[in-house]
Amino acid sequence: MSRFIAFIKKYKTTLIIGSVAIMVAQCAGTKSTTKKADPFLPQEADVPIAQTHWQRTTFAQLQQGYSLYSVKCNDCHDMKNIQDYSLTEWPDWMKKMGRKAKLDSTQYNLIYHYVMARREAIAMGK
Numbered sequence: 001m002s003r004f005i006a007f008i009k010k011y012k013t014t015l016i017i018g019s020v021a022i023m024v025a026q027c028a029g030t031k032s033t034t035k036k037a038d039p040f041l042p043q044e045a046d047v048p049i050a051q052t053h054w055q056r057t058t059f060a061q062l063q064q065g066y067s068l069y070s071v072k073c074n075d076c077h078d079m080k081n082i083q084d085y086s087l088t089e090w091p092d093w094m095k096k097m098g099r100k101a102k103l104d105s106t107q108y109n110l111i112y113h114y115v116m117a118r119r120e121a122i123a124m125g126k
């Protein structure tokens, strides 16, 4: 037992530094695994996709669409996963939900264009 205590005393600093290093490594590890890309965030790649449908769409508009989506479509239920609904389902849901969320036509178009472009981008693996 006394040999054990002597060992601890001799290597105290090494042991402390070692355990701190392990804790730091574990924290860094969990950080990198929880930091997932947000699939809702508009990407530059969404702009040319949106422009094939709505020629003048800008990145700023898609970002506005995203922020409106996260405010207006988040009241009664969580933000719906964009990729859960198809190209043909989205227009129907938007009509129904646009009324529920009391969107004006500008807000409606910003959200609709953002959702459709992001959906297509996700489907293309972007």
Ligand code: HEC
Binding pocket: 069, 072, 073, 074, 075, 076, 077, 080, 085, 093, 094, 097, 098, 100, 101, 103, 111
């Ligand atoms: C006033 C409350 C309310 C607001 C605001 C709202 N929703 Fe909904 N949403 C609902 C309810 C209730 C349902 C349940 C299905 C129904 O109405 O048929 C639903 C269902 C949905 C569904 C289909 C869920 C499913 O799989 O059955 C989608 C997609 C959706 N909402 C998208 C949106 C979007 C996009 C917006 C923003 C423009 C929005 N919602 C805003 C109440 C709301």
